[in-house]
Amino acid sequence: MNTTAPRKLKVATTSLAGCFGCHMSFLDIDERLFALLEHIEFDRSPLTDIKSVSPDCDIGIVEGGLCNAENVHVLREFRKQCKVLIAIGACAINGGLPAQRNHLPLPVILEEVYHTSPGLANGLIPNDPELPLPLNQVHPIHEVVKVDYFIPGCPPSGDAIWKVLSDLLAGREPELGHGLLHYD
Amino acid sequence: MSQTFTLDGLSIPFTEGETIIQAATRAGVFIPHLCYHPEFKPHGSCKLCTVKVNGRHTASCTLRAAAGMVVENNTEELNAERRALTQMLFVEGNHFCPSCEKSGHCQLQATAYHLGMMSPHYDHFFPDRPVDASHPEVLLDFNRCILCSLCVRASRDVDGKNVFALSGRGIRTQLIVNAKSGRLADTDFTVDDKAAHICPVGVILKKRRGFAVPIGERPYDRAPLSETALAEAVSAREEGA
Numbered sequence: 001m002n003t004t005a006p007r008k009l010k011v012a013t014t015s016l017a018g019c020f021g022c023h024m025s026f027l028d029i030d031e032r033l034f035a036l037l038e039h040i041e042f043d044r045s046p047l048t049d050i051k052s053v054s055p056d057c058d059i060g061i062v063e064g065g066l067c068n069a070e071n072v073h074v075l076r077e078f079r080k081q082c083k084v085l086i087a088i089g090a091c092a093i094n095g096g097l098p099a100q101r102n103h104l105p106l107p108v109i110l111e112e113v114y115h116t117s118p119g120l121a122n123g124l125i126p127n128d129p130e131l132p133l134p135l136n137q138v139h140p141i142h143e144v145v146k147v148d149y150f151i152p153g154c155p156p157s158g159d160a161i162w163k164v165l166s167d168l169l170a171g172r173e174p175e176l177g178h179g180l181l182h183y184d
Numbered sequence: 185m186s187q188t189f190t191l192d193g194l195s196i197p198f199t200e201g202e203t204i205i206q207a208a209t210r211a212g213v214f215i216p217h218l219c220y221h222p223e224f225k226p227h228g229s230c231k232l233c234t235v236k237v238n239g240r241h242t243a244s245c246t247l248r249a250a251a252g253m254v255v256e257n258n259t260e261e262l263n264a265e266r267r268a269l270t271q272m273l274f275v276e277g278n279h280f281c282p283s284c285e286k287s288g289h290c291q292l293q294a295t296a297y298h299l300g301m302m303s304p305h306y307d308h309f310f311p312d313r314p315v316d317a318s319h320p321e322v323l324l325d326f327n328r329c330i331l332c333s334l335c336v337r338a339s340r341d342v343d344g345k346n347v348f349a350l351s352g353r354g355i356r357t358q359l360i361v362n363a364k365s366g367r368l369a370d371t372d373f374t375v376d377d378k379a380a381h382i383c384p385v386g387v388i389l390k391k392r393r394g395f396a397v398p399i400g401e402r403p404y405d406r407a408p409l410s411e412t413a414l415a416e417a418v419s420a421r422e423e424g425a
Contacts, residue, residue: 090282093303095310100280103312143307150302154282178408181297183281184288184399 009058009169012043012082016071017098017138018064020046021155022089026061028158036162039169053081059168060084065091066139067098070132079145086164087147090154090183092140099138106136149174153182189253191235196249204244204255205233209417214410215257216266216295218273218384219332220245222420224341227333230273232266232295267299274304276355278311278327279385285394286386288402292330294409316361318369321391328385329359335388339379347373359387 015023023046029036043057044050053060060082066072079085090096101109114125141147151164160180167174188195191208198207203226205215219230226245233244236256244257256262273279273292281287316324331350336359339347347368351360363370373379380388399405403412 087303090280094274094280095308096280097283099308099310100278100283102310103278137310140304140308142303142305147303152302175300176302178297179405181300181302183293183296184284 008039008041010043010054010056011040011045011059011061012053012057012078013045013047013061014063014074014078015046016062016064016074016092016141017067018089018091018096020063022063022092022153022161023047025153025155025158026161029162030158032162036165040165053077055081057082058084059086059165061086061088062092062141063088065095065098066135066141066144068132068134072135072144075141075145084148084168085145086149086151087141088151088161089156090152093142093150093152095138095140096154099140102137106134110134151176154184156182187249187251189249189251189255191255192257192259196255198249202249204235204237204247204249204253207249208244208257209414210421212414213257214414215244216298216409217245218291218295218330219334221334221382222417224334224337227337230330230332231269234262234265236262263299267296267301268305270296270299270301271303271305273330274301275306275308276311277309277329278313284328284386285389286328288397288399288404290386290404291384291409292328294404294412297404298409313358316366316368317391318367319373320369321375322368322373322380323389323391324361324368325387325389326359329387330385331357331359332384334382334384335359335379338382339373339377342378345372345377345379347371347377347379 013023042048044053060078062075062078062085064071066075087093091098095102110125115123149164151160153160157180160176163176163180164174188197190196191213194213196207196211196213205217205220208215215233215235217230217233219227220233228243228246231243234241235244237247238254270292274296279292281293284290287293313326315326333350336348336350339345346362349360349362350357352358360366361368361371375390380390
């Protein structure tokens, strides 16, 4: 008799240009987290503070869009290391709130924020080499890497996240019906 | 009403001169659409209501029903094409549902839900489309325009004012306001106009009414578009009877 438990799936999560609202919704799946943890273990995630994704990661969940060079770097790492990549929330899927800067030229935005706005001591535009370079426009993640599944919403409800993950764990194609599929 | 055609295998009765979408709606069958509105002459531009008639694609809002037609509507092939059209509408404009006060009663959004659209799929255009807040009572947010022309038809055919028009060709087509300045404030448009209440998305919005209905209680929170549209058709028919 084989008593070996099946290997737990490794799940990595990250927030790029997002507000962490999708991660908060993830926690909103509440006591079902215990059922989930029988099948998965968290890899790189703000929940674990692990800094890089394991090469054998099963599921990557990406919140937020791409607003700077580091976002692109992290996204590419997720795509490379994760068998399945899930875009979660409006920002990852269509740029969301951060993308509402897209019709303004970046120099105009930086000028407005650091030179024109009141209250800043020196009015210098930050230029430390450690700071990631901002992109001219904010982009959803499917414009840079292939995304396998999408969970829309701002944020999606805990129920929607639970539905997609439990469908995937059961080997079903994830499906969100009326009430769970929301863009807002 | 003895003549019939078949729609996904169902026998649908129709009267002479009725279009496929009119007969289908009366029979309780939903065909997705955006530029079609039962009160207005069909425009035939959005192509969401495309069905297959005897194996050929056609807009169900413009084709008159004929006896013996074999029509396909709710098939995976047609819904995939409708989904692609809807995705193109999303990326050609700036549709940020979380910050749009029309969210929850937006026909574009509800159509996308109906078609199971999980992502915009295509690359976004992120066009620059300034809003027109010049009018004291109504705001125009062109970011959300899907060029359905319902405001154009309502202003011309019901209000008799010709406040709106579609200008340009192809991807450069845009909604314009018929005033020398191009501003809504410089027209005779009023909040009581039919055109002020017809926009299926969030372009024409009454000021000072934002987010009046809480999330969870908006029309498409309560019921999906397919049910809402058919219920509205029944209620309009009863009012007209």
